[in-house]
Amino acid sequence: MAAENKDDCESYLHIYSQMRRIRAFEDNANQLYLSGKMQGLTHMSSGQEAAEVGICEALESTDYITSTHRGHGHCVAKGAHFREMFCELLGKVEGYCRGKGGSMHIADQDNGNLGANAIVGGSAGIATGAALTSKLLGKKDVAVCFFGDGALGQGLLYEVMNMASLWSLPAIYVCENNLYGEYTHVSEMAAGDLCARATAFGIEAHELDGQDVLAVKSLADDLVARARAGEGPFFVLLNTYRYHGHHVGDINRTYYRSKEEESDWKDNRDPIALFGTWLRKQKIATEKELEAIDEQVQADAKAAVEYALEASYPDLSEVDMHVYAANA
Amino acid sequence: MAAENKDDCESYLHIYSQMRRIRAFEDNANQLYLSGKMQGLTHMSSGQEAAEVGICEALESTDYITSTHRGHGHCVAKGAHFREMFCELLGKVEGYCRGKGGSMHIADQDNGNLGANAIVGGSAGIATGAALTSKLLGKKDVAVCFFGDGALGQGLLYEVMNMASLWSLPAIYVCENNLYGEYTHVSEMAAGDLCARATAFGIEAHELDGQDVLAVKSLADDLVARARAGEGPFFVLLNTYRYHGHHVGDINRTYYRSKEEESDWKDNRDPIALFGTWLRKQKIATEKELEAIDEQVQADAKAAVEYALEASYPDLSEVDMHVYAANA
């Protein structure tokens, strides 16, 4: 793919910057945890940036996504701000969910991110429902359901894909196959062909290198347009890898995956490095320009972390607020 | 297929008689309901005899089946007696479940029938578990899971088929596609290709005319043998039809299926009539011999009904018995 015009260039740099932002966010989240400043567990998506950004760059802010326990990347990719995100991770009132959701329930309601979900596969219904709303109300919004290879074990997914197919809903099911669900390899969790699990329901399925952000973006552009035109649903299988452990505490992991496998992905298939190289080769950006982006992103992240660390916790009276929505 | 020897002939006549027994059982159940002698609702499987008998004739009494809300046919086919069955339908203590289960939970524990089930798809796990027992304990038992086209909507089925496939369990998933789930056509309930829903999980699938008892039996013989040899699981889609309404009370049904469709199946694709014709053509039985079987079956059914009508209800003290199994 060649960089044709200025708009394209800007878009490429935005993609790069978004991937960088995810990586920076996760690095900081990891540090916050390791330094004891963040409580609870959190799941980092470093390594999966191309999947997340490639898909979300094809979406409008009015389009919907649902996310997973590994949800920071989706959140950044859909347009969220660092500050509200770190506040949420630290349980501060300025977080996207006033600190009540935390890492596993982070959402960005204004940008169509309906939230991370701590139930594997648990948001498949929600995304499909958002697609139903779009159809019922005659809107053009598309709903993307992100989930991992592990979620292929949940029957709910097949129930809702069936309905999405029967009703031609503008839903796109995006499976980020990072090869593991916790400490178990996908081959021990999923029999048969993964794409066939969607085609069985009459859903068009695509398998792709999830480390190639432009390939993902280009497929997503196409499918999103077709979904808007009523040709959905679709299924996309993106082959990718998570660099960190299952969660921040998963340090010793050689019993389920080898160090060689990890380095191979990091050294040879890193989505950011690959795309950076491409940008330089295409003369869209120099190494220096990319470094400038990196530095800006790091600085943004650092500032947001500092802000979040100083920010206030919710008032204790909030503990029993929001259990019920106040009726209009 | 030609009748080769005496054993074969006996086996054919047994098949015929078993199909007749199901038809007679259902006719009597229907009458019991219409005459107000039976309470509750019941679901008749008339029209689906070839599927039920064709599969169960391939099984030993130590093999397992699980059944559905439309479970009388499976029960008869697996070797149950009329008397205990009618007693169960009437809530009498001599019923297979001491009257506590009724039509929707009828079981025949000694013949490996783990029971009908009032949750659509609800027994998919149970059948798969029986197959797991077989594998774990090094037995040769096969477990057959009967379910309807409607049960294809339940995610549980996909979860357990996946595990059966991963673990090579001796399970056979038998979908009796009678075209409707209650009052809705299968095409409105199931997107895509039905067999693909099993092949997607790496399961070998077969689609068959479910009205052709010999075809069903012959496939079942093969698959049961292969499942015993560790080649399972398998999936079988049997195209069939239910003659009655969804349940005994479903009388006016032209809004969801036409009278013409009903007569077409009854007149041209009745599994008993088709098989009777074949038996006569092959000179395995004369019309008269078949009639004699019919009469015997009718008489057996009548006697069982009469017995059951007179039989005792459970003692009222049984109401809180069996909530818990007594520990050995």
Added chain:
Amino acid sequence: MREITLSQAVNEAIAEEMRRDPTTFVLGEDVAEAGTPFKVLSGLVEEFGTDRIIDTPISEPGFTGIAVGAAMTGTRPIIDLMFGDFLFLVMDQLCNQAAKQSYMSGGKLKVPLTLRTNLGATRRSAAQHSQSLHALVCHIPGLKVAMPSSAYEAKGLMKTAIRDDNPVVIIEDKLMYQEKAAVPEEEYLIPFGEAAVLRKGRDITLIATSSMVQVALKAAETLAADGIEAEVIDPRTLVPLDEDTLITSVRKTSRAMVIDEGHQNYGITGEIASRIADKAFYYLDAPVQRVGAMDVPVPFSPVLEDLTVPTVDAVVERVRAVVEGRLHDVA
């Protein structure tokens, strides 16, 4: 005033709300042409079409999840769950997803969905089609739970449920679908959290839910002939619960009995009885009585099934024992 059946009342409520708000729709099995097996929704598809009265596959977890997502994005789904026993299938979507969205998002997301289903034994439908499982949903913060006891309540509560911005579980008594009651032609809503005092009395307060309200009222009639005046209260919504009305009554009558068709153990009767025993402690002349369904799966056999559900006779006998002070040996 005209009388209509509970089934018609539900139908009317839904039709009115669907006319009022074009984002309201129905999702469930056999809801369209079939109008549900109980025929409660008959005719709606003619008026609203299959776009808004949507037949689903037999996928309770799936369509509940879809309703949650639809509700979060600007519609008001009404889920039709054919039997209350299927609540077990949708618990994750209902309790982990719907119930918690508002809270988990700090009030920024909401899930205005109504899940209607039913309860009730004695239809000879056996253990998986006869359960009264409202206690399960009452335990989960974020859900509201309404239990209509007549056509009048069914209509008013259903309309309130549909307009509520929270997930509401509304549970009808499937044995009452053909029971008639006076229902105004004019629009009315029944607010949540307001119990109805259906009969005034001085000797004991009978708190009854759903199917048990008629049992309590009939028992009260029989007792009146003996000179025992029972006050009968229907909480109408179990979440929120109108504790004040209950407590005020018991402080007056000094005795109370809670009657509910759910299993007695760890169910509704324990919650309400313990609140009364707490807040009316100094007023009680006798222990608060709990009358729930037997703690057994519902048996098919008619002779057994009838034993499992509280009856008018049982209530009458127990009230007499309480009022006459012949309850426990308190050795």
Added chain:
Amino acid sequence: MREITLSQAVNEAIAEEMRRDPTTFVLGEDVAEAGTPFKVLSGLVEEFGTDRIIDTPISEPGFTGIAVGAAMTGTRPIIDLMFGDFLFLVMDQLCNQAAKQSYMSGGKLKVPLTLRTNLGATRRSAAQHSQSLHALVCHIPGLKVAMPSSAYEAKGLMKTAIRDDNPVVIIEDKLMYQEKAAVPEEEYLIPFGEAAVLRKGRDITLIATSSMVQVALKAAETLAADGIEAEVIDPRTLVPLDEDTLITSVRKTSRAMVIDEGHQNYGITGEIASRIADKAFYYLDAPVQRVGAMDVPVPFSPVLEDLTVPTVDAVVERVRAVVEGRLHDVA
């Protein structure tokens, strides 16, 4: 006596029972090489192999259903449900299928399965990984429910659960996995339905479950310094419930408080409190106190989460109020 952690106690119990009965096996996510995320099952796969310590896909409804069928046909499955919050996912298989088989079959089928899972907030795991949902399963006839409060109880109850011919839900406190207690080397079982009186006292009976037993014991210590002697009882199994021991104690102390980490509304505390208010009616000097978790989804924010669970201080303060008679204004 040697001390081992609750985690080790569970591990030992399972290992011993698996040695004893070759039809016993474990089914769940990441149970084999990973030994579960909490490492409770570490090492079992080395001894028993992957045939008997079976890693499943992330399919809770499915593998629970499989366990039910396996149990019905001659094995004793132990289901490992990673978080108690996932109970919602398995309710149908657990409550419609497992719980009812014995009854629906007139005693001819049985389901000897053990489902082990956990409860407990304050791990900063937010609304879907912190719930204490035991009330739900306690309501369903056919299930037994055990709640160990220490390593000692965990081992003895687990062994009894595995040998039981019925579906048993055993719920561990995930915050206690590393807590040690004295556990005999010799084999022992703890019978179901026998409460443990952990501390004798005369002024009030504290009935506490699972995670709340330590809270109650610590509160009792503090109170003792003030001269208030609390009796502390752990029911150990909620189904069956040892009502006699509870009632006998309350008839002696005249006051009671029930402390449980499940949501208070329509939960455990209501059931136990109402049984006491009934059977000890003539002995009570004050209303039975209920102390459950707040009726809110569990918030992530640490400052909020800590407010939702009963604490030692809260229990101490409430006991003082009861004993000193400064409870309700009873106008």
